[in-house]
Amino acid sequence: MSVRQKRIDPAAVEGDFYHIKDLLTDEERKTLDRVREFMVNEVQPIANDLWIRAESPLQLREEIRALNITGTYADDPSVAPRSYLLTGLIGMEMSRVDPSFATFFGVHGGLGMGSIRECGSPEQKERWLPQMVRWEKIGAFALTEPLVGSGTSRGLTTTARREGGTWVLDGEKKWIGNATFADLVVVWARDEADEQVKGFVVEKGAPGFSADKLEDKISLRGVQNAHIVLDHVRVPEENRLQNANGFRDTARVLKVTRGGVAWSATGCSIGAYEAARAYAVEREQFGRPIGGFQLIQDLISRMLGNITASQAMVARMAALHEQGELNEAQAALAKMFCTSRMRETVAWAREVLGGNGILLEHNVARFFADAEALYSYEGTREMNSLIVGRAATGLSAFV
Structure with missing residues (x-):
């Protein structure tokens, strides 16, 4: 050897x-x-x-x-x-x-x-x-709207109106993953009576509920995102989430899932890195593998640096969660940092492959494209930075 x-x-x-x-x-x-x-x-x-x-x-x-x-x-x-x-x-x-x-x-x-x-x-x-x-019923989560993304805490336009023992939901949702086939869709709507955001479980086949697949995506194409229309959808009181009485309750869910996106972003970085590294040690130019050239090794080491920093952050985040000490700002920082480093990493991986980096057969192109959705959903980099900034300064910069 x-x-x-x-x-x-x-x-x-x-x-x-x-x-x-x-x-x-x-x-x-x-x-x-x-x-x-x-x-x-x-x-x-x-x-x-x-x-x-x-x-x-x-x-x-x-x-x-x-x-x-x-x-x-x-x-x-x-x-x-x-x-x-x-x-x-x-x-x-x-x-x-x-x-x-x-x-x-x-x-x-x-x-x-x-x-x-x-x-x-x-x-x-x-x-x-x-x-x-048991995957007998598949779930979805409907928060984002066609005209309301980052401003959902204050600007949610989907409404809920109580009529006796039922609620009537009206509005639209967009970018809702799994919604085209989901059996249970958690819809977040603003109660007309008290202006508070509440959660409702809409079951498949509910009259007035439609979910149309969004076509022509360039990222996460293996996810069925839908544009939902709620036209006088009637939901029984027993389907209203009993402990969702304001956007703070919605945020409790997002705190956990933002951390999950940080882990996924780290995985996306690893997938792109592994594909680029494998290509670099096999692809030959000028009579030797390109992985032996200094500029390629610089990109490889940069990718590993981003991945390792992200892994260290999310591992510590997991430890804080285990101790019951993870807060919203810490989850936001992990999502912001790991997705930003991912975006750099997949770009460097594509660079290693040159023109072949845009072909699906080498896999890097898929990671490169999918990174864009991970970078944006569960709170954009800018919104997460404001959550972190508020925690660091004690001053809110939200409009």
Whole structure:
């Protein structure tokens, strides 16, 4: 074996330069290995095809259920308890292979189930969450509107009006992942009576509810985003999330899922890095692999630096969450930082491949495009920076 071969660190090849995965217990590592095997064997072979056809991997529902990683032990005793670190690394592992799959999974298990878990009554949790754990019902989360994105806390235009034992919802939502096929859509609307944002679970087939797939996306094409119209949709009081009585309750859900996006962004960076590194050691120019040229090695080291810094941040975020100390600003900083570093990393990966970087066959192009959606959703960089800035100065810069 040559000296050069002896110096290759498998963890560096996989983008885990500081061995973050060594923080897991042996049992947790086995779970993560099962997820990796599933992603490599089941998702990776179809990822580009699903991206081209703009389809979600609904055919894998049974296989996903068998992984036993959807939801929490509190949702259903059949779910094995997981640390926040393992949960984050699972999201990272998914995004490392296919950010669209990670988002499809996260919308259901994070935003949809998370809304019910955080804001539902005990009866509502028992009614819906076990079915969602088993993927018998798929969830979606409808907050963003055609004309209201970052300003949802104050500018939500979808309305809810109570009429006896039912609520009437009117309005529109946009960019709602999974909504074209979801069985349960958590719709956030402003109560006309007290002007507070409340959450409602709209079940599939409700009269007046329509969800049309958004066409011609250039990012996360494997996620079915929808434009929703609510035209006098009647929702029974028992479908109103009983502990969602203001936007602060919505923000509790977003705090957790913003952290999840930070993990996914880190995974997207790793996927792009791994594809670029593999290409660099195989592609030859001027009689030698391009990975042996200084400028390529500079890009490789920059990518590893971004990935490692992001991993360190999200691992610490997971520890704070485990201790019950994670706050909104810390989650916002992780989302802001990791998605910004991701954007740099996927661009450098595309640069390593030159013209081949825009071809799906080398995978980098998919990570490059998908990064744009991860960068924008769950709060733009600018909005998250204002959350962090408010925490740092004690002064709000929100309009």
